[in-house]
Amino acid sequence: MYQRKTAWWGGPVALLCLVGLTACGPQFVTYNSIGFLQKGMDQKTVHDNMDVSSTSMITITEQGHTYVLEYYPLQTAQTKTTNTTYSYGSFGVPTTRTTTTTITDHTHTLIVMYQDRRLRYWGMMADYSKSEDPEILAIAPAVYQQFMNH
Amino acid sequence: MKTLLAMTVVTLFLTSCSSFELSDANKLQKGMTTEQVLNTVSKGPDNVFDIRIPSRPNVSYTIYQFTLKLGGITAEYLAAFNDNKLLYWGHPYEFNRYPDPVINEIGREALIHAKL
Known part of the structure; x- marks a missing residue:
């Protein structure tokens, strides 16, 4: 009977792929x-359709209703900075030039609000x-209070 | 002749470099015609199409689909016209959360037809 053998390196490779995928995910x-x-x-x-999981979940009760708030990081801009450094050899002659580009993602908190487990509203604090x-x-003042205390 | 050629080159250069940004979105006002919108924004829409929504099948809405440039990233941005008057504009998610169900429907339908 044919029995499938698993290579010894299968486990570590799978683990590496998993780590890699997680690191590269949104x-x-x-x-x-x-x-x-x-x-x-x-x-x-x-939850199933969001790119990432919420970073926090908070429940507030306001005017007799209970609302669940979830916070997500929302990319609002991206900036790129380039730094160039020079190495100098003898007599001050530049020998190597190293250019480093840094991309920074700027995020703001997206607040997703549910009432009775149904999506009621979403947006940044100012939108509320x-x-x-x-x-x-x-209910915006109550959301604001939670947001500022977070 | 040379002046005309130079002006054409400059216009093409300026058009190719311009982009639709938040400052453009902030210049829009409810009720503007499509012509007024085009004269106001730095860069016109990438896509223009008409839609109808299930709750008002006899009404046609014109959608302008812009690419909003936000400091290194881009996002879809829509403007909806009814009877050549600007009704609402924003990101698709803003259409979806608006209190008026007609705006929600326009956003849903527009996303089906938009080039994403």
Whole structure:
């Protein structure tokens, strides 16, 4: 009977791939990737479709309703800086030039809010504070308090 | 003749370098016509298309799909017109969370037709 043998290096390679994939995976959500969010979505659907997991989950009770807040890092910009260093040989003659480019992702907190496990609203803190939705505007101070204490 | 050629080259150069940015989005006002929007923004839409939504099948909405440039990254940005008047504009997620269900529907339908 044929029995499949597993190479001794299979385990370490698999582990390395897993670590590599995790390191290269997204570290934030983007404006484009949150386009799928729709009012009334259940919490599990939101979790399944988000690029990353929430960094915090907070429950607040306001005006007789309980809301769950989840925080996600949202990429809002990216900047690139380039540094060039020179090495000098004898007589001050430059011998090597090293250029290093650093890309920095700038993120802000995206607050996703559920009511009865259904998606109610999402946005950055300022979006809550100036929301066109009167209910969201009314609970914005409570969200703000939690956000600032976080 | 030389002046015309130089002006054309300069215009092409300026157009190719311009981008739709937040400052452009901030210049938009509800009720603007498509012509006014095009005259206001630094760079026009990448895609223009008409949609209809299930709750109002007789009404046509024109969608301008812009590429918003945000300090090194880009994002989809939509402007929706009804009767040649700007109704709403923003990221698709902003359409989806707006209190008016018509705006939610326009956002959903626009994303189906948008070139992503």
